[in-house]
Amino acid sequence: xxxxxLIDVEKTYASSAPAVRNVFLEIERGEFVTFLGPSxxxxxxxxxxxxGFILPSSGRIEVGGKDITHVPPHQRNxxxxxxxxxxFPHMTVEENVAFPLRMRGMSKKNITSRVxxxxxxxxxxxxxxxxxxxxxxxxxxxxxIARAIVYRPAILxxxxxxxxxxxxxxxxxxxEIKQIQREMGITTLYVTHDxxxxxxxxxxxxxxxxxxxxxxxTPSSIYEKPSNVFVAGFVGESNFLECRVLTRKSDTPxxxxxxxxxxxxxxxxxxxxxxxxxxxxxAVVRPEHIRVEPTSVQPQTTEVAFQATIRDIIYRGESxxxxxxxxxxxxxxxxxxxxxVSLSPNQQIxxxxxxxxxxxxxxxxxxxxxxxxxE
Amino acid sequence: xxxxxxxxxxxxxxYMLVMYVTPALIMLYSPFQNGVGSGIASLGEALxxxxxxxxxxxxxxxxxxxxxxxxxxxxxxxxxxxxLPSEKVGKYMLLIMFPLWTSLLVRTYAxxxxxxxxxxxxxxxMSTNLISNPVRxxxxxxxxxxxxxxxxxxxxxxxxxxxxxxxxPRLSQTAQVxxxxxxxxxxxxxxxxxxxxxxxxxxxxxxxxxxxxVTPALLGGRRDMMVGTLIQQQVVLLGDWNSASLLSIMLxxxxxxxxxxxxxxxxxxxxxxxxx
Ligand SMILES: Nc1ncnc2c1ncn2[C@@H]1O[C@H](COP(=O)(O)OP(=O)(O)OP(=O)(O)O)[C@@H](O)[C@H]1O
Ligand SMILES: [Mg+2]
Numbered sequence: 145x146x147x148x149x150l151i152d153v154e155k156t157y158a159s160s161a162p163a164v165r166n167v168f169l170e171i172e173r174g175e176f177v178t179f180l181g182p183s184x185x186x187x188x189x190x191x192x193x194x195x196g197f198i199l200p201s202s203g204r205i206e207v208g209g210k211d212i213t214h215v216p217p218h219q220r221n222x223x224x225x226x227x228x229x230x231x232f233p234h235m236t237v238e239e240n241v242a243f244p245l246r247m248r249g250m251s252k253k254n255i256t257s258r259v260x261x262x263x264x265x266x267x268x269x270x271x272x273x274x275x276x277x278x279x280x281x282x283x284x285x286x287x288x289i290a291r292a293i294v295y296r297p298a299i300l301x302x303x304x305x306x307x308x309x310x311x312x313x314x315x316x317x318x319x320e321i322k323q324i325q326r327e328m329g330i331t332t333l334y335v336t337h338d339x340x341x342x343x344x345x346x347x348x349x350x351x352x353x354x355x356x357x358x359x360x361x362t363p364s365s366i367y368e369k370p371s372n373v374f375v376a377g378f379v380g381e382s383n384f385l386e387c388r389v390l391t392r393k394s395d396t397p398x399x400x401x402x403x404x405x406x407x408x409x410x411x412x413x414x415x416x417x418x419x420x421x422x423x424x425x426x427a428v429v430r431p432e433h434i435r436v437e438p439t440s441v442q443p444q445t446t447e448v449a450f451q452a453t454i455r456d457i458i459y460r461g462e463s464x465x466x467x468x469x470x471x472x473x474x475x476x477x478x479x480x481x482x483x484x485v486s487l488s489p490n491q492q493i494x495x496x497x498x499x500x501x502x503x504x505x506x507x508x509x510x511x512x513x514x515x516x517x518x519e
Numbered sequence: 520x521x522x523x524x525x526x527x528x529x530x531x532x533x534y535m536l537v538m539y540v541t542p543a544l545i546m547l548y549s550p551f552q553n554g555v556g557s558g559i560a561s562l563g564e565a566l567x568x569x570x571x572x573x574x575x576x577x578x579x580x581x582x583x584x585x586x587x588x589x590x591x592x593x594x595x596x597x598x599x600x601x602x603l604p605s606e607k608v609g610k611y612m613l614l615i616m617f618p619l620w621t622s623l624l625v626r627t628y629a630x631x632x633x634x635x636x637x638x639x640x641x642x643x644x645m646s647t648n649l650i651s652n653p654v655r656x657x658x659x660x661x662x663x664x665x666x667x668x669x670x671x672x673x674x675x676x677x678x679x680x681x682x683x684x685x686x687x688p689r690l691s692q693t694a695q696v697x698x699x700x701x702x703x704x705x706x707x708x709x710x711x712x713x714x715x716x717x718x719x720x721x722x723x724x725x726x727x728x729x730x731x732x733v734t735p736a737l738l739g740g741r742r743d744m745m746v747g748t749l750i751q752q753q754v755v756l757l758g759d760w761n762s763a764s765l766l767s768i769m770l771x772x773x774x775x776x777x778x779x780x781x782x783x784x785x786x787x788x789x790x791x792x793x794x795x
Contacts, residue, residue: 195696217695218704230693234711243707247698291697301696 145209146170147331148194148299153203155189163189164355167203174329176322180342181352182378187335190352191301194333196220207298218247220299223292223330227304229284231276237263237287238272244295262294263287265324282313289321293328300325300332306341318345339379343367351375373505376428383434383476385427386507387411392421401504403427407471411448415504424507433501434478436466436487437494448502449494452476456489468495543771546764565765571749575769578745581660581735582728585667590720592668593675597716598709600676601683615673623670627737630666631657634738658740666734671727675720682716683709715785722781726774746770 150169156162164186171177179187192198194205196217205213212220231240241262245255263269266286276284285305292300305321306314322345325332336342342349343363351359351366351374359371370376373384390410393400398414403425405411411427419425443449452468455475459482466478466487476495480487487493565571596615600608618626633639634656641653656662686709694704732747739745746766753763778787 195692197692197696216700217692218698218700220696221698222696224693224696226689226693228687228689230687230689232690232694232708243694243699244697247694247703295698 147173147175147208148333149204149206150190150194151204151206153190153193153200153205155186155193155198156201162201162355164193166356169350169357169360171331171333173331176325176332176334176345176347178334178336178342178346178349179352180336180339180349180379182337185352186355187337187352188303189355191303191333191335194299195222195224195301221295221297222299222301223295223297224301225285225288225292225303225305227307229276229281229288231284231287231291233276235275236272237268237274237276237279240276240287241291241294244291248295258294259290262290265293266290266320282309282317285309285317289324293324293330296328296330298331300330302332303335304337305334307336307338314341321345343379349379351378353378368503370428370503370505373426373428373507376503376505381431381477383429383431385429385474385476387425387427389419389421389423389425392419401425403504405450405472406474408450409448411499411502413499413502413504417504417506419504419506426505426507428503428505429476429497429501431465431477431479433497434476435496436468436478436480436484437496439492439494441494441496443494443496446500447496447498449496450476452493452495454487454489454491454493457484457487468493546767549760549764562765562768565762565769571766571769574744574746574749577660577743578729578747581663581667581743581745582725582731584660585664585671585728586721586724588664589668589671589675589724590679590717593672593679593720594713594717597676597679597683598713600680601686602688605684612677615676618669619673623733626670627666627734630662630669630738634662634665657738658743660739660743663735663739663743663745666738667728667731670734671724674727675724678720678723679713679716682719683713686712718781718785722777726777729770729773 148169148171150167153167153169154162154165156165167190169177179190181187189198193200196212196215200213203213204211207220232243235243238259241259242255245258250258259272260269263272266289268283268286268290271279271283271287276287279287285308289305292302302321306317309317318341324330334342334345343366346363348360349363349366350357353374359366359375361369366375366379370379370382376382376384385405387403387405390402390404392402398416399418401413401415401419403411403413405427413427437443437449439451450470452470454466455469456467457480458465458467462482463479464482464484466480466484468476468478470476478495600611603611631638635641636653636655636657638656640656641650644650645653690708690712691701691704694708695701699707730747731745732751735743735745736748736751739748746769750763750766750770753759753766781787
């Protein structure tokens, strides 16, 4: 049985469209679940309902089978970390970390030892007597983490905890948070709009868009099997190729489709999805799955090749982004090694990828609009 | 850049130099000249003069009572306003500032109209047969306090609000999720963080209260005379400029001492709402 459940939760702020709706979520004890989504998609609102700051307009929240929807925040035994650290500026580091223990009426002696332990876990043992203003951003966030775990809450909520920190520090704290979480076995809800953070840290990712959960799954299933165009565009980079379903051979577990692309050859693809024959569809290909070959090279039987002209090569450090234009006029991005000196703009090439690396999606929205929304 | 433009303050500084600093210095100097008066010629004598001591005591007591009452009334209001979304605060602030745009004299006479024996309050009470004879509401320390609180309240609210508005609502939420009930979150987090505003309001009101003149003079009785009224009497009725300036020096000294003590504990800038 799941430990934390959100059951048909909805939140509508005064006189506007629902900020969050149809949220069903089952979280296991000890699980690390990330809310990933663009700005304004309802991540903070959902988290605030779990914390108890916001009352859902409808629906229920349960912990361990008990309905806590109407329990005030201070009785929920939940830990929380915010992007702005939210340390009490008039208290020292020690007093900040001791605060939740004092509120629970713990004895002075126990408080001292627990605070010491918590500060050690986050690597701030010598900093107990400093005030928050005397700490760097990363140190402040460590204090906030120590304060949120010192009373061993059942659930830990983190709202973009690393959002204000630089890249290196983020990478380090990601690992540390993950380690603390695993060691304490604490059920964690983590909000971010950084997809790489979500992919590295989570047991499961919940992708939000416009107030709804559009896909829930493990990082690899989210990345490799996006269930719609939005997720494919938001999590990682994707090329969206519009196509038409020419024929379909139904089978289990996969259907076999033949797809027709504008001004290009037709392609045979297997997919679990049910798509109507003669309907529009979108084939998704990740840039890192695309190989660039000379036009003379013929593809294997398990591969597809598209004729294209190189438009631009953009240097990106560890790799380069090659932009090529298809006969249909569509631009496709491929990831290539940075030192591919043999390639240059206006060259004719073949873009080649394995058919099994293609993800077939129904064409419910124009991909350009979705990509813009994701960025 | 900024340094070079400091001459922009020159007109104001020149004005204050001529109109404030010079007269103040003359006033400080004059008591030590011989002149007409009650025979009190030195600060030492003034300090031990029983009638002055009594007036000083009344002045301090009144200022203290008024400060405490106004701050107690103002704190919850300032708290409420500081928790409102900023776009909703404007109209309340307008209401709070409104009395300040009404003449002090008008407001003070309005209290007389309300409180006097044949005033609105007494006649209402008598017509409803709650009392048979008018209650003496005017010309005592109570009426002075009521009048002064009414005038000082906006200053108390604005001063405390300006500090409170800087206390993030997030902090109180955090305290609650960490296990503090809303009441404990207030006392452990909001209240300590609001203390700079509270102490600034206390100091501001106390200093302003010490120097009040119109309200105590019009609403107070003989026994409630405050130092401002006494100074005015020395000058206008007795022509005793010496005593008047000695009393003024005592008032000024009290203010400077208070500011000094305050500056040891808090930042003087807190006294100015715009700075925070
Ligand atoms: N107090 C509020 N009153 C009215 N609308 C609100 C309020 N808080 C949030 N909203 C709206 O609800 C929607 C979801 O907001 P929410 O803060 O949950 O987004 P988010 O996913 O956390 O975004 P971000 O990544 O920018 O933090 C937004 O459209 C927002 O404008
Ligand atoms: Mg948010």
